């Protein structure tokens with residue numbers, strides 16, 4: 011373990027020590043207000059002589075908002091998290107920091123923090139928003155735009171605590187869009203920092219010099235773990251925001267925005283980065299008022315940018331639209347819109363929509379996953395028709411999975427009015443992520459031309475397109491235009507809107523083709539299938 015000459019832990023070791031030292035063992039997004047109260051009680055019980063726990067106010071719906079106080083120093087530091095209910099990453103970090111400092115109180119650096127400072131922590135300032143995982147409070151007001159009007163009980167509480175204690179420094183702890191990037195690097199921003207200005211002209215005060223040095227300390231502490239993943243937040247003066255006004259009222263504020271999760275790391279990593287960042291600042295302040303840190307390091311950070319990064323980008327591909335015989339060159343970028351609770355596995359909502367962000371040139375677009383697709387063509391998933399209620403016997407999960415592997419994205423099921431309710435119930439229970447959707451139709455005239463009267467044979471795996479057309483009941487297919495029978499409803503006069511466009515779900519097929527993107531029924535093979543952002547893998551049939 012790395013230490014300073016006096017024996018205390020360096021920031022690298024803060025990172026290493028967190029998995030064991032963390033007090034909250036739950037992913038931030040899963041932590042509800044009741045869980046937080048439980049953890050706060052347990053923390054106060056563990057360090058009864060060192061922690062003061064006080065209900066400092068109530069949310070609009072009456073939930074208790076607690077402040078945790080530790081340390082005995084003359085200088086006060088205020089830290090609050092989750093004033094936006096769906097921005098939770100720092101909430102567990104505050105408890106982890108309190109627990110760590112008290113557990114290691116005999117170590118020089120931790121002791122210096124506790125002797126020099128009194129830490130005032132308000133984890134989860136917006137418990138009503140956190141409960142339903144929304145940004146705003148229960149009045150529908152963004153608490154962070156309420157610093158002047160003070161219409162929210164949570165905002166009034168924050169101002170009262172600030173005015174009462176006159177802290178020398180404050181941290182406002184947030185999460186930002188997980189897909190913002192660092193300048194023009196194409197790299198996702200894991201952390202964005204702001205030395206908050208106290209006026210429109212961004213006057214450099216002594217307080218702001220200190221928050222600039224603090225941001226430099228955070229950059230130094232985090233760079234070993236997220237090199238190039240730190241950006242500078244938009245510095246424009248926001249007259250209604252708390253950070254800006256608290257700075258103006260005399261307490262300089264550091265904003266930490268947790269962003270995208272570092273690639274390949276666990277969902278709790280952002281909490282860990284907050285733990286390291288905040289402790290690095292507190293220890294540096296206690297050591298020598300952050301004397302060794304150059305605010306220029308913060309000034310040189312690239313700015314936070316948006317709209318140039320997606321979860322998945324397919325590069326080098328062509329796209330063939332329904333009804334067309336020639337593919338054109340286009341990349342495809344899409345996002346899988348899981349919320350953090352779904353990522354962390356504590357959401358009841360199984361629906362994860364996806365969204366196409368870009369069709370065209372993705373040269374300047376960063377990606378979580380980049381897929382090279384030269385010599386590949388992207389197509390709209392196929393539609394097939396099934397006629398009659400008796401067909402339900404073979405519309406099983408296993409057979410739907412087989413259809414998915416043949417590129418079928420939608421099964422249009424025509425049933426009479428008397429069976430409609432049962433068919434809808436059957437459809438609702440079938441499918442799921444990476445499976446075809448069953449659409450129940452009443453009108454026999456508006457079905458796709460390919461009609462199935464039984465499951466595709468189990469041996470049928472993605473082969474050439476001619477074989478797939480045959481398996482899906484399209485006879486006499488001579489050239490690529492025959493694929494249109496698997497796309498366009500038979501009775502429609504004009505082809506439907508091509509689904510491979512911006513804002514639609516990311517459902518598409520990838521087939522092999524010539525270098526110029528030409529598709530040939532005999533030579534082209536189905537390489538991969540995505541249904542609503544989920545890749546269909548060639549796994550064993552689910553039973």
Ligand SMILES: [Zn+2]
Pocket residue numbers: 094097184185
């Ligand atoms: Zn926020």
